[in-house]
Amino acid sequence: MSDDRIPYQELQEQLQRAEATLSALRRGEVDLVIGETQPLVVRFKDLVEEKDRLLQETDRLAKEWQTTFNSVGDAIWILDAEQRVLHSNKATEHILHCSAQEVAGKHCWEVIHGTTKPIPNCPLLRTKKSLQRESLELQLGERWLKVTVDPIVDADNQFTGAVHIVSDITGRKQTEAALQNSLQEKTQLIRELYHRTKNNMQVIMSMLMLQAEFTEDEQTRDMLQGTNSRIHAMALVHEKLYQSQNLSRINLNEYIQDLAQLLAQTYRVTPNKITLAFDLEPIPVLIDIAVPCGLVLNELISNALKHAFPHKQSGEISIRLRRAPDNELIILTIADNGIGMPRNFNYGRSETFGLQTIVAIVEHQLQGKIVFEEKNGLTCRMQFKDSHYEARV
Amino acid sequence: MPKKVNILLVEDEAIIALLLKRNLERAGYNVYKPLATGEAAVEAVKTNDVDVALMDIRLAGEIDGVEAAEKIVSLCNTPIIFMTGYVDNDVRERAQALNPVAYLVKPVTPNDITPVIAGLFGEGEKEI
Amino acid sequence: MEANIQRPETGSSAGKTPFYRLRLFVAGSEPNSDKAKAVLANLRDKYLRGCCEINVVDVFENYQAAIDYQIVAIPTLIVESPPPQKVIVGSLSNEDTVLDALGLAGREVQL
Numbered sequence: 001m002s003d004d005r006i007p008y009q010e011l012q013e014q015l016q017r018a019e020a021t022l023s024a025l026r027r028g029e030v031d032l033v034i035g036e037t038q039p040l041v042v043r044f045k046d047l048v049e050e051k052d053r054l055l056q057e058t059d060r061l062a063k064e065w066q067t068t069f070n071s072v073g074d075a076i077w078i079l080d081a082e083q084r085v086l087h088s089n090k091a092t093e094h095i096l097h098c099s100a101q102e103v104a105g106k107h108c109w110e111v112i113h114g115t116t117k118p119i120p121n122c123p124l125l126r127t128k129k130s131l132q133r134e135s136l137e138l139q140l141g142e143r144w145l146k147v148t149v150d151p152i153v154d155a156d157n158q159f160t161g162a163v164h165i166v167s168d169i170t171g172r173k174q175t176e177a178a179l180q181n182s183l184q185e186k187t188q189l190i191r192e193l194y195h196r197t198k199n200n201m202q203v204i205m206s207m208l209m210l211q212a213e214f215t216e217d218e219q220t221r222d223m224l225q226g227t228n229s230r231i232h233a234m235a236l237v238h239e240k241l242y243q244s245q246n247l248s249r250i251n252l253n254e255y256i257q258d259l260a261q262l263l264a265q266t267y268r269v270t271p272n273k274i275t276l277a278f279d280l281e282p283i284p285v286l287i288d289i290a291v292p293c294g295l296v297l298n299e300l301i302s303n304a305l306k307h308a309f310p311h312k313q314s315g316e317i318s319i320r321l322r323r324a325p326d327n328e329l330i331i332l333t334i335a336d337n338g339i340g341m342p343r344n345f346n347y348g349r350s351e352t353f354g355l356q357t358i359v360a361i362v363e364h365q366l367q368g369k370i371v372f373e374e375k376n377g378l379t380c381r382m383q384f385k386d387s388h389y390e391a392r393v
Numbered sequence: 394m395p396k397k398v399n400i401l402l403v404e405d406e407a408i409i410a411l412l413l414k415r416n417l418e419r420a421g422y423n424v425y426k427p428l429a430t431g432e433a434a435v436e437a438v439k440t441n442d443v444d445v446a447l448m449d450i451r452l453a454g455e456i457d458g459v460e461a462a463e464k465i466v467s468l469c470n471t472p473i474i475f476m477t478g479y480v481d482n483d484v485r486e487r488a489q490a491l492n493p494v495a496y497l498v499k500p501v502t503p504n505d506i507t508p509v510i511a512g513l514f515g516e517g518e519k520e521i
Numbered sequence: 522m523e524a525n526i527q528r529p530e531t532g533s534s535a536g537k538t539p540f541y542r543l544r545l546f547v548a549g550s551e552p553n554s555d556k557a558k559a560v561l562a563n564l565r566d567k568y569l570r571g572c573c574e575i576n577v578v579d580v581f582e583n584y585q586a587a588i589d590y591q592i593v594a595i596p597t598l599i600v601e602s603p604p605p606q607k608v609i610v611g612s613l614s615n616e617d618t619v620l621d622a623l624g625l626a627g628r629e630v631q632l
Contacts, residue, residue, distance in 0.1 A: 017608050021594045024611030031551035032580065032595040034587050195478050199406070202478070202500040206412040209502070213415060235500050239478070266504065 028052075075166040078152075081159060083107055083124055095145075095168050108164055112140075112147075123149045128159050137169065144173040187247060194242040201235035226302075226354075229266060233259055233298040237290045248391040250290055252330070253280035253321055259294055260301055260319060267305040274309055277318040283330060288389040292361045293332070296370075299354045300334045300380055308338025308377065315377070329368075330386055335379040341372075397423040398514045401437055401446040401471075403461065405429040405453045409501075413447070416503030422510065430454030431461025438465050445494065445513060447506065450477035450484060459487045466491055474509060476501040541573035541623065542601040546592050549581045553612040557596035560613040568625050598622075 006014075024030050028051070069076060070090040078087040088103045096103075096111060103111055109118045118125050123134040127149040135148040146169045152161040205228050212224040236259055240250035260276050285293070301317065309315045320333040362370040368384025400422050404410040410427035417424050425441060428434050430453050434446065446465055450458035462473045475488050478499040488496055495509045545561055547554035558577060565573055580587040580595055590599065593610070600607040600622055607622045620626045 017593070017610070020608065020610040024594060027611060027614075029553050029556075029611035029614060030594040030596075031548040031553045034580065034584075034592055034595065198478055198499065203406050203408050205500055205502070206406070206409045210408065210412045210415070213412075232500060239498070242478075266502075268504075 073167075077103065077108065077164040077166075079108065079124070079162045079164050081161055083128075083162070085111070085164075086161070092166075095166055112145075112166070123147050124162060124164065127151050127162055131157070131159060143168060143170045145169065190247050191242050194238045194247075198235050198238040198242065201231050201238070205231050205235070229263070229302060230295055230298055232262065232266075233294040234291055236262065237287060237294055240290070241287060249284040249286055252283045252285045252290060252293065253278075254282075255290060255294065256280055256297060256319055256321060259297055260317070263298065263301045263305060267302070269305060270312075273312060273314045274305065275316045277316055280319065280321040281323060283321060283323055283386075285330075285386055286389050286391055289330075289366070289384075289386045292365045296358050296361050296382070297332075297334070299358050303354060304334070304336040304338065304378070308336040308340075310339065313338070324383070328385055328387065329383045331381070331383045333379065333381045335377060337377040340374045340378050397421070398510065399442050399444045400424045400510070401434060401441070401443040402427040403429075403431070403434045403446065403452065403458065404449040404476075405451075406449075413501075413503060413506065417506065417510070420503075420507045420511075431456040431458060431464075434461045435464045435468070438469050438471055443469065443471050445472045445474060445510060447474050447476065450475060450488065459484065459491070462488070462491055462493070472513060474506070476506070538569070538572045539603045539624075541569055541603070542576075543573060544576045544578060544590070544599045544601060546578045546580055546587055546590070546595055546597045546599075548595040549579060551595070554596045556612040556614065557598065560616070560619070561598065564613075564616075564619060564623075568620075568623075 021030075025033075069087075072089060073091055073094075075092040075095040076089045077085045077092070080086050084105050084107055085103045088100045092103055093099055098111060107118075108124060109115050109122065113119050121136060123136040126134040128151070131151045131153060133148060133150050135146060137144060137146050139145075146167045148165045148167070150163045150165075151159055152163065154160045208224045208228045208231070212221045212228075215221055215224070236255065237250065240255050240258075241247060244250050257278055257280065260278070264274070264276060297319075301319075304317050308317070315337050317334065317336045320331075320335075322331045323329070324331055359370060362368045362382050362384060366382075366384035367388060368382055370380065370382040373379040373381065400417055402410055402414055402417075402424055404413065404427055407427075407429075410429075414424045414427055425437065425443075428437060432454050434448070437443070438446070443465075446462065448458040448462050452458055452461070458475065458477065462475070465471050466473065473491055473493040474495045474497065475493050476497040476499060477484070477488075485496070494513055497505050497509070543561070545557060547558060561575065565575065578586050580592070587595070596610075596612060598609040598613060598619070600609075603624070609619060609622050613619050617626065
């Protein structure tokens with residue numbers, strides 16, 4: 001022991017003073033700390049205020065967060081790196097029927113699926129790998145749940161936990177199913193309607209054909225046959241609509257091809273004699289365009305089949321369908337390399353029923369233009385817009 | 394000696410049935426009184442000599458044309474020609490499973506049918 | 522350094538009260554220092570009227586004094602007499618601690 005040792009009493013006092021100082025520091029009751037060997041002055045005021053402010057702010061944020069956490073209607077869990085539940089909110093009880101205590105420390109699959117291992121396609125494991133939001137919709141008895149998992153990563157982008165949200169989407173699923181049902185019902189109804197319309201047209205056609213059989217007059221028979229053919233062209237539109245996916249549009253190109261082949265069959269064309277050449281761009285159109293278009297084509301193709309190649313002459317009927325580059329107009333060209341029309345025939349003033357209907361349909365109904373040209377046979381060119389009708393189905 | 398081909402026509406639309414019957418008869422075939430239901434068709438093949446059945450698919454009565462055709466094929470192995478407005482894949486598949494002579498999509502005209510039957514038996518008559 | 526000396530008045534009921542010599546170290550008008558000054562002034566008016574000498578040392582003006590008295594934190598109150606010497610660190614917000622150090626715990630308020 002040396003002589004300069006501090007007496008016990010003084011040591012005790014210094015200790016008490018140090019403790020008192022530390023205690024005052026902790027309480028924030030100190031403005032300055034004074035260094036012993038050099039005048040070291042530290043201002044505490046700002047620090048203390050900042051600490052108080054931060055404490056208050058932290059407290060406020062914690063309350064705000066807790067309230068938000070608990071007022072959300074979805075079950076939210078914060079999971080640790082081992083995928084165990086750290087915190088769960090109030091909605092957990094409502095959605096998964098288990099209390100916060102029951103959930104705490106458990107793996108999510110134990111709570112939701114009652115399994116000892118994650119389920120296949122588990123969104124949590126996917127999130128752990130992808131470090132992105134992953135989700136899964138699953139059925140639990142009568143209910144549908146949607147699980148969404150967002151990763152929590154540290155500064156080194158390592159997975160340290162996750163936010164695991166379970167939403168009850170039973171209502172949405174039910175609405176979706178109901179909507180789907182209602183849509184299916186309507187689709188079924190519309191198809192049934194097209195079917196019945198077509199069926200009725202077949203009955204009308206059969207009636208006309210029966211009538212034709214009971215009549216001796218050649219001209220009347222021709223007339224009935226002509227009407228029959230026109231109705232057939234319309235019935236074909238309904239068949240195409242019945243088959244079409246969206247029930248409102250048919251592919252004009254497919255329709256034209258079917259109609260031309262049907263007419264060739266009707267007029268008993270020998271396949272090698274008159275050939276049909278198609279150059280058709282796929283163009284979906286509404287019934288409002290398809291029906292008048294079909295009626296016009298019916299007249300033009302029938303006419304060519306009946307009159308362009310007399311005396312078993314062979315030849316070609318070519319049909320071309322294009323949408324103009326400006327997208328506005330549909331251009332349809334029907335050309336044959338037959339004998340052309342009789343001399344002095346004026347299309348504009350024609351009195352024949354067929355031609356009159358063609359001009360009326362194109363100019364009046366389709367608001368388009370039609371021109372006839374004679375050059376190595378007869379060419380008919382028409383153009384019309386398809387933008388003046390809107391889908392109604 | 395040649396015998397007329399006997400056709401069973403099953404079609405619930407009277408006008409269509411009438412027209413087809415007339416045209417087939419004119420082409421030289423024997424057509425039984427058209428029937429409107431599948432049930433009647435199944436009964437008819439039990440008591441009549443039917444060489445080919447011309448079947449609509451959508452019919453009056455409980456069973457449809459495909460179901461009636463299934464029974465007819467299992468009873469007498471009668472050749473079937475379907476004519477229908479149906480182009481549904483499932484109906485078509487059920488019909489195709491019976492290996493029909495033809496599957497004609499309506500509107501069906503006499504012109505469509507006569508070549509099919511002629512291809513099967515010749516013009517109106519068949520050799521026994 | 523400011524000195525605030527109050528001598529006991531004749532006829533006072535505080536005749537048995539010892540004489541207090543207090544030294545309060547403050548730092549300008551920092552909040553804890555201001556608080557300590559206010560608390561001490563209040564205590565003086567309540568209990569020590571006429572029997573105390575209070576020295577308030579502002580270390581911004583007299584830093585050396587703080588070193589001489591081995592002061593570590595500001596504010597600090599040193600009760601120099603009556604002995605033994607006592608030291609209270611902080612803004613004197615806990616009145617009981619201060620009264621205890623002054624030996625005034627349980628004493629009636631001086632009227």
